Amino acid sequence: MKEEKVLISTRALTKRFGQKDVLRGIDCDIKVGEKVAVIGPSGSGKSTFLRCLNLLEIPSGGVVSVDGEVLFESELTAKKDNLEAIKKQIKLLISGENSEEVKAHRAEAGELKKELEKTNSLLKEGSTKVKLLKVKLARGTGSVTQEDLDREQANLTSLGERKAELKTRLAGVNAKIKQKKSEAKALLDKDELARLKAAKAEAQEQYLKAKKAHNASMKKTNASIDEHRRNMGMVFQHFNLFNNLTVTENIVLAPLSLGLKDVKAKKKQLLKRKLKGEDVSEQLAALPTKLELAENAKATARRLLKRVGLEDKADVYPSTLSGGQKQRIAIVRALAMNPRVMLFDEPTSALDPEMVGEVLEVIKELAEGGMTMVIVTHEIGFAREVATRVLFIDEGIIKEDAPPAELFGAPKDARLKEFLSKVL
Ligand SMILES: Nc1ncnc2c1ncn2[C@@H]1O[C@H](COP(=O)(O)OP(=O)(O)OP(=O)(O)O)[C@@H](O)[C@H]1O
Ligand SMILES: [Mg+2]
Numbered sequence: 071m072k073e074e075k076v077l078i079s080t081r082a083l084t085k086r087f088g089q090k091d092v093l094r095g096i097d098c099d100i101k102v103g104e105k106v107a108v109i110g111p112s113g114s115g116k117s118t119f120l121r122c123l124n125l126l127e128i129p130s131g132g133v134v135s136v137d138g139e140v141l142f143e144s145e146l147t148a149k150k151d152n153l154e155a156i157k158k159q160i161k162l163l164i165s166g167e168n169s170e171e172v173k174a175h176r177a178e179a180g181e182l183k184k185e186l187e188k189t190n191s192l193l194k195e196g197s198t199k200v201k202l203l204k205v206k207l208a209r210g211t212g213s214v215t216q217e218d219l220d221r222e223q224a225n226l227t228s229l230g231e232r233k234a235e236l237k238t239r240l241a242g243v244n245a246k247i248k249q250k251k252s253e254a255k256a257l258l259d260k261d262e263l264a265r266l267k268a269a270k271a272e273a274q275e276q277y278l279k280a281k282k283a284h285n286a287s288m289k290k291t292n293a294s295i296d297e298h299r300r301n302m303g304m305v306f307q308h309f310n311l312f313n314n315l316t317v318t319e320n321i322v323l324a325p326l327s328l329g330l331k332d333v334k335a336k337k338k339q340l341l342k343r344k345l346k347g348e349d350v351s352e353q354l355a356a357l358p359t360k361l362e363l364a365e366n367a368k369a370t371a372r373r374l375l376k377r378v379g380l381e382d383k384a385d386v387y388p389s390t391l392s393g394g395q396k397q398r399i400a401i402v403r404a405l406a407m408n409p410r411v412m413l414f415d416e417p418t419s420a421l422d423p424e425m426v427g428e429v430l431e432v433i434k435e436l437a438e439g440g441m442t443m444v445i446v447t448h449e450i451g452f453a454r455e456v457a458t459r460v461l462f463i464d465e466g467i468i469k470e471d472a473p474p475a476e477l478f479g480a481p482k483d484a485r486l487k488e489f490l491s492k493v494l
Pocket of ligand 1: 114117
């Protein structure tokens with residue numbers, strides 16, 4: 071029986087780094103049991119998408135929910151952009167900068183400035199050269215002649231003339247800009263200005279509202295973030311194992327510390343109830359000891375290691391393992407948290423070719439066992455075989471979302487066709 075319950079869902083998900091819009095509105099539902107492969111060109115935002123799903127990266131805007139519960143929600147960036155855009159329009163209108171003539175002259179001035187910069191750097195180079203030639207000539211080593219020096223000096227003179235000419239032209243263009251701006255200002259469209267000002271007031275209000283909502287939502291996000299991440303196992307391209315810990319120690323590290331934290335929290339709660347006069351001795355006694363927790367975690371580690379065929383590596387250090395073995399351990403480490411979904415970011419792309427198969431095999435078995443997964447991969451054959459759905463991400467947008475047979479067999483999007491022609 072196929073479950074249709076949506077596990078993770080994103081709406082209008084965006085992420086911006088500085089000025090760069092890396093994710094530009096991702097709407098995506100990942101249902102329980104689905105195996106979603108994510109493909110796309112380098113830099114298109116695939117890793118960022120995965121990292122936003124488990125909130126390793128806090129999105130810039132949109133919604134992320136798990137089990138229908140909103141974990142992140144913000145319109146702040148969008149509202150801020152809107153406000154800034156209106157402010158800019160007003161500024162342009164008032165200053166006369168948005169007149170077509172002013173824009174044309176600005177472009178011209180920009181070109182002249184570039185030219186001027188180039189000339190300046192040539193001048194700098196030239197004068198250094200002249201100085202060197204003079205020194206060499208004074209030493210009389212013979213490799214430099216008076217003609218060399220004369221030629222370089224003539225070059226400098228002509229560059230100087232060019233600079234002066236460019237400066238004059240730039241001054242002329244700037245004067246024109248000034249004049250056209252004041253003409254435009256005199257003709258200022260008062261109605262347009264009034265309209266923009268009203269829009270600004272509205273945008274300002276919306277922005278403040280979004281800010282309040284964002285702050286409230288972030289509080290909620292921060293409160294549930296650990297729980298959320300615990301439910302999502304993540305495997306990266308590089309295994310990130312601790313080399314100073316054995317394989318088992320690597321695997322039990324996180325579950326053990328979380329287990330201890332849980333027990334501590336539960337104990338605290340019980341003691342509170344005890345203070346109120348309740349009899350909680352039975353519950354207190356039932357709490358696992360540190361030793362029991364460790365034994366449990368180790369037993370889980372052994373079971374999982376067996377599952378990936380590495381039970382004999384339990385006590386070795388990662389440095390003695392091959393890349394493929396390390397990656398299988400990294401998968402076990404993620405599984406040890408008993409996650410509800412596994413996120414893989416190019417789990418095989420750092421491996422030697424002969425080791426790719428053993429790692430893909432483990433992932434395939436997990437998939438067949440019913441694990442929900444999202445996997446960014448360049449292994450098209452694997453995606454075709456294992457994925458129930460493939461997303462093609464390009465320039466921060468899902469351009470195509472279809473079952474593998476359809477997406478690979480009959481791609482619709484032009485960029486996808488181009489991408490596939492390169493990787494197939
Ligand atoms: N922390 C960051 N700070 C600034 N820019 C970032 C950051 N992380 C990612 N980027 C930029 O975001 C864009 C998308 O990066 P991302 O790693 O998501 O791409 P990708 O699709 O996974 O690419 P690849 O196939 O090469 O792994 C890139 O231009 C990258 O430089
Ligand atoms: Mg990536």
